[in-house]
Each structure stands twice: as C-alpha cells, then as structure tokens.
Amino acid sequence: MSVPLTLLGLLERQPSHGYDLKRDYDLWFGHGRALPFGQVYSTLARLARDGKVVMDEVTPGEGPERKRYVITEVGATEVDTWLTEPVAPEPHQQTVLFAKVVLALMLDRPAEEYLDTQRRAHLARMRELTEVKRGGGLVDGLLADHGLFHLEADLRWIDTTSARLDQLRAQVKP
Numbered sequence: 001m002s003v004p005l006t007l008l009g010l011l012e013r014q015p016s017h018g019y020d021l022k023r024d025y026d027l028w029f030g031h032g033r034a035l036p037f038g039q040v041y042s043t044l045a046r047l048a049r050d051g052k053v054v055m056d057e058v059t060p061g062e063g064p065e066r067k068r069y070v071i072t073e074v075g076a077t078e079v080d081t082w083l084t085e086p087v088a089p090e091p092h093q094q095t096v097l098f099a100k101v102v103l104a105l106m107l108d109r110p111a112e113e114y115l116d117t118q119r120r121a122h123l124a125r126m127r128e129l130t131e132v133k134r135g136g137g138l139v140d141g142l143l144a145d146h147g148l149f150h151l152e153a154d155l156r157w158i159d160t161t162s163a164r165l166d167q168l169r170a171q172v173k174p
Helices: 003-013 018-028 037-049 073-084 096-106 111-135 138-163 165-172
Strands: 053-059 066-071
Touching: 003 018, 003 037, 003 066, 003 073, 018 037, 018 066, 037 053, 037 066, 066 073, 096 111, 096 138, 096 165, 111 138, 111 165, 138 165
Parallel strands: none
Antiparallel strands: 053 066
C-alpha cells in the first residue's frame, strides 16, 4: 500500500485536513493497521515539498493550527498514472517458506513437520478471516476474501511441496 499515493487520491476527492485524511485512510485502507498521525503529517510535508499538495487554508484549532491540503496538478497527474498502471503480479518465487523447506532438507531437519505446522497456522488464519466475513460489512468481506484466496493458494503449494519432498530432498542433498 502506497500511503503517499493513497493520501493524494483522498485529496483529489476533496481538500482535507490531516485529521480527516487519517480518518478516511483508516476507514477504507487501514483495516487492522491504522495510520499513525505522525506518518500522515510527515507524508503531507514531503508531498508539499515535492509540489504535489499545497495548503490553501490555515485555521486555528483547539491545539495546533488546522491546515487544509489541496492536491496540485502534479499530484493529480501522479494519482492518475498510479491508478491506470497495473499492479505488478507478485509471483512470490522466493518465499520465506520455500527457503525454510529447502534449508530444513539441507540440514536434515523435519521439513514435513514444518509444513504441517505452517498448514495449521494457515488454517487458523483462514478461520479468523471467515469470521471477519460473517461479522463485517462489504469492505471487510472483500479484504477477507483477498486474504483467503492467498491462503488457499499457499495451502495448495504446501500440499504440492509435501507430496514432492522426497524429490526435492534428492536435489538439495545429492
């Protein structure tokens, strides 16, 4: 998730104060991981430095002054470019799990047990995400689906690798 580009997108929607940007970010994109206020303001400072946002209004607040940010043409162009470019597919060809399996085989450790442990962890996380789908709204459900689909793919890989451990062992320990 690109915080700067997401904040720019929220600003293209409407000029906003940092507090409002944090609220909207957390509501739509921060599920399980809220954006710290410090990160919002440091990101806005960098965006302003780079000419992607400007302050158009400063009003007194109960604490510090409230600064309203507006996206510039440079910022809007960057958002448009970001939105129209496809996200690079993540093939995960060198995952931590793969490295652990290969090293376990090289070191004569119980790779099968490691895969079984990982399978249990994946299944537990899938149960958690299924509960999120049952109790959440549309956004929570869609995010849970995304996680579930990735976990299902990982489980298929775990099963395939478990079935081929002897072949892999022969290659890493000739």
